[in-house]
Amino acid sequence: MDTAGFLATPEPTAEAQRLFDDDVAELGYVMNNSRLWAYQPETLSGLFELLRNANAGDRLSLRQRGILVTACASAFGDSYCALAWGGKLAGLSEPETAAGVLTGSDAGLSSEERAMAGWARKVARDPNGTTEADVQVLRDAGFSDPQIFTMTVFVALRLAFSTVNDALGARPDQALHASTPAAVRDAVTFGRPVAS
Template sequence: MDRIGFLGIPDVTAEAQQIFDEDVAEVGYVMSVSRLWAYQPATVTGLFALLRQVNAGDRLSPRQRSVLVAAFASAFGDSYCSLMWGNRLAQAAGAETAAGVLKGVDDGLDDSEQAMAAWARKVARDPNGTTEADVQELRDAGFDDSQIFTITAFVALRLAFSTVNDALGLRPDAPLRSTVPAVVRDAVTFGRPIDDVEDEA
C-alpha cells in the first residue's frame, strides 16, 4: 500500500503508532482513518478529546451518539462513518432499525431519538436553514437548551472529521464488508465504496 485515500503514506511517529496499536486492540486491524490522520495524530487526538469534553456535561449515551452519527453521516453522504456507526447502532437497536436510520426512516427509534436524528440531518445538510421551530421540536422531545447545544456541537465536530476524510478520498475499511450486517451495508448506497484491499495490522 503506497497511498491512503488521495495522499501518500505519512511517516509513522510514536503518536501515530499509539493510535495504530489502539485500533488493533479494539478492532483487530489499523483503520484507514488512523493511517490518514497519521499526518497529524495530535490533531485527531485533540479532536476526540474535544468531543469527549462536549459530551462531559450532558452525557449523550452510546446509543444516542450512534443515532446522531448514523443520521448525520448518511445525510452528509459519508459511507465510512455510516457503516461504522450504523454497525454500532445495529448492536444497540437492531440491524433493521439502524438500516432505517441510514435511509432516513426512524420508525424503530423512540420520540426523543427521532427528534435527534431529524436535527442531525438538518445540521448536516443545511445548517443555515434551521429554524427556531426546529429547535422547539427538540425541546418538545424533552431536551433542554444545554442538551441541544451539546447535540449540535457533537454533530458539528463529527462533520469536521468526516469532511477531512471524505475530501481526501478515504474509503471504508475492507473488513466492514463482512463485519457489518448485510441490511446495514446495503443501506449505504452513497459515498465512497468499501476498500478492496485488506489493510495490514
C-alpha cells in the same frame, strides 16, 4: 506508491504507531482513516477530546450518539462513518433500526430519538437552513437548551472528522464492511466505495 486516501503514506512516528496499535488492539487491523490521520495524530486526539468535552455535561448515551452520527453521516453522504456507526447502532438496537436511521425512515426509534435524528440531518445538510421551529421540535421532545447545544456541537465535530476523511479519499475498510450487518450495508448506498 503506498497511499493513505489520496495522499502518500506519511512517515512513521511514535504517535502514529500508537494510533495503529490502538486500532489493532480494538479491531484487529489498522483503519484506513487512521493511516490518513497519521499525518496529525495529535490533531485527531484533540478532536476526540473535544467530542468527550462536549458530552461531559449532558452525557449523551452511546445509543444517542449512535443515532446522531448515523443520521448525520447518511445525510452528509459519508459511507465510512455510516458503516462504522450504523454497525454500532445495530448492536445497540437491531440492524433494521440502524438501517432505518440510514435511510431516514427512523423505524424503531422513540419520538425523542426521531427528533434527534431529524436535527442531526438538518445540521449536516444545511445548518443555515435551520429555524427556531426546528429547535422547538427538540424542546417538545423533552430536550433542554443545554442538551440541544451538546447535540449540535457533537454533530458539528463529527462533521469535521468526516470532512477530512471524505475530502482526502479515505474509503471504508473491507473488514469494517464485512463485519457490518447486511441490513446496514444495504442501506449505505452513498459515499466512497469500500476499499478493495
